[in-house]
Amino acid sequence: MLLANELSPMAGETFACNLLGEDLTHAAKSSQVSGQLKTKWLSSKFGRHELAKRLQENPQDYPPLGTQFGDLDEDGTDLKGALVVGNVRQLNAWLNEPSNRKALEEIRHGFGSGNIDLVSGGPPCQSFSMAGSRQYTHSRNDLPWEFAKFVQLTRPKFALLENVTGILRPFQVDGSEVFAWVEVAKAFARIGIEGGDDAGDARGGYVPLCLHVNAKFAGVAQNRTRFIMLSFRRDVFDILLGKMIGRDRELLLSSVEFFEKARAGKPIRRDDLPLYDAAKTRNLLDGTFLAGLSTPARPPTTMDAIDDLREHGLAQSEYVQGINTLLGPQALPPKTVTLGTEVANHVLRKHGLAVQARFRVYQVLSKFGKKSPIAAAVYKLLRGSAHELDEESWKQLSSSSYFIPAQGSFHQFKNKIFFEEFLTGLQTKKSSQQALLPDEPAPAAVSIPDDVCHYHMSLGGLRTLTVREMARIQSFPDNYVFRSKATTGGEKRKYEVPQYTQVGNAVPPILGHALGQIVQGLLKQYHQSLGQTEDSSFLHAA
Known part of the structure; x- marks a missing residue:
């Protein structure tokens, strides 16, 4: 670094x-x-x-x-x-x-x-996120352009930008659709046009390659989609294009028309810039230099990531052993930070009895699916918009045990009316809470830990995740220690970045490693070709 x-x-x-x-x-x-x-x-x-x-x-x-x-x-x-x-x-x-x-x-x-090989960054994305304010003119939305300015100043061979999937959704601006990701790509293509005399090697601009990927296909235990833009400095692009064949060459060539238009200041349409959606089409990148974003093995699951943390003596999965072996040596906490025999940042969160009871309800609902009619019927009672269950929902739900706060133990209901009263007594305004599914990748981690609870039916499982459990899901090795306070609230949420937020905002390290391997492969081809390829325009090579 x-x-x-x-x-x-x-x-x-x-x-x-x-x-x-x-x-x-x-x-x-x-x-x-x-x-x-x-x-x-x-x-x-x-x-x-x-x-x-x-x-x-x-x-x-x-x-x-x-x-x-x-x-x-x-x-x-x-x-x-x-x-x-x-x-x-x-x-x-x-x-x-x-x-x-x-x-x-x-x-x-x-x-x-x-010369610098790579500048990578993830400009803050709250206003692009579908869970955020979705304001195109929000001041935070100019940060990708500031990232482009930094790239022009530093002139790396490659620039890598990561953002949330929400950046792909159009904004309505003065009655027209504006695609922020296309505008960002245009800014990178036009690097060096303004103030170009000082841009050096970057004066010719950067050719963008835009991807929509899912971290689970790179080997992360999480269903986390992301927008990735890998941009090639024009002279580097020229050399690589002369080296590549087949589908690799097609990938590079696909952005040429967009690049030409952007450099010439011509009008740009959404369809001018290809988006390779590997998050939806699993095998789209197979056989290309981007294949590391689509591994052939099954995605690791939530259980793979955190099950050994439930109690002492449980064996670590191959997933946990893998991230600790691959990424652990990259984390070098100082000697003043004592790791000890316990896993760092694994402090169990405490909840009231009613909250624990509600978490058990979510665990039961998870086997039906959050969007199932049965789950919908229960959520109506939890939100106070209904007071009765239909007979079919009751029939399906009555076979499970529930946590009863007054008893501090699990109980199976035999009476529909008592069960309805129990659910009505657990009313909450929260609408996004759910239990994790042990045999599937976890949902995308967020900066607030209250949206998901553990999957295991036990008194120790009626809780939200610890910082370490979320970090495991994100693919952080166990010796990567999160500092500062664990969480925050109120007005401080606007600017504080505690441990949970650090985990939730991070690029999963395994995804970062896959992207790094891709850039390393491109650099190897670039250096091998330097003495063999004429310094001709890629437009001619195309």
């Missing part, structure tokens, strides 16, 4: 702990100051000796550049392998300042190791 950027100090603390080997909480209590750390603040209200306050700072209130405190040096020598905590808009502005030109050049040249 040459350089990283993270907006939230809470998420930054976890990154620093695992990938830089820095315990910022310990450093805040010791004589070590932030200037001696690889973790640097771009702009803060607090000085280097106030690290504890920095770790709790609201990232929405970072001061303007140069007005208070910052750790970055103009020559950039301290940025190699660093994490910059701060706003990417401000980071772009800082890199654009003439006084910081040397730092920008250091980054562009990989701190002496040559």
Whole structure:
């Protein structure tokens, strides 16, 4: 890693702990100051000796550049392998300042190791998400464009952008449909047109390849769909196109017409840019350089991911052993972070008896399916919109046992009226809660842990998931330690990024590894071809 950027100090603390080997909480209590750390603040209200306050700072209130405190040096020598905590808009502005030109050049040249191979990022996506505000003009929605600005500044061979599936849904703007993902791809294609003299190798723009993938097909125990845009710097694209044959070549060529139109400033339609939907068509990418996003084995299940955490002595699945073996060596928490014999971040959540009873109802409903008529009938009682069950639903539900708060134990109802009264007494306004299915991949993790409960029928299973269980589902190895507080609430949800949110917002590491392997394969082909391929335009090669 040459350089990283993270907006939230809470998420930054976890990154620093695992990938830089820095315990910022310990450093805040010791004589070590932030200037001696690889973790640097771009702009803060607090000085280097106030690290504890920095770790709790609201990232929405970072001061303007140069007005208070910052750790970055103009020559950039301290940025190699660093994490910059701060706003990417401000980071772009800082890199654009003439006084910081040397730092920008250091980054562009990989701190002496040559040109940058890859810039990857996942700009915040709340306003693109179907669960979010869906406001096209929301200020957060300009972050993919800021990512494009950073790519132009740093000139990597490849740029990788990840976002939620919601970015694929059209926005209604002034009576017309606007596809944000197409507009983002256009921005990458047009890199270097404005301010192009300083864009160097990036002056020719980036050719985008757009994908819709499901993490479960890359080997993650989660049904998590994502938009991925892999962009090729034009000169790199030229060389790779001269190397590739068959379906690989077809994949690259498919974006050429869009790229030409975008560079020429011509009108762009949605159909001008192909979207390869590997989330719906399982074998779409088989036999191509993208095959790692569609593994042939069955997707791992929720039980594969977390069953051994239910009690001591249960064996770990091949899935857990695999992520610990493959990804565990990449996590390097410092010695001040004691892992011990217990799995980190596995603190069981506590709930009231009525909540536990409701979770048991969800477990029973899971075997019928959340959208089944039986589940619909029960949810009406739980929401207070009905007071009776139909006879068929009662017949199907009466064979299961339920947790009775007054008794603190499980009980099977023999009387329909008593069962209806029991359900009515568990009324809730929550409409998205469900129990996990043990034999299927988990639903996509979210930043709030209240939407799913455990699948196991026992007193220990009537709860939501721990941070570690969610991390296992996301494919984090057990030695990856999540820092800061576990969860938050109220107004602080607008800016705090506690452990559950860190897990829910993350790209699953196994998916990230698959994407990294793809880029490594492309880089290998690129370097093999450098001395063999003429530096001709891909338009001619096409």
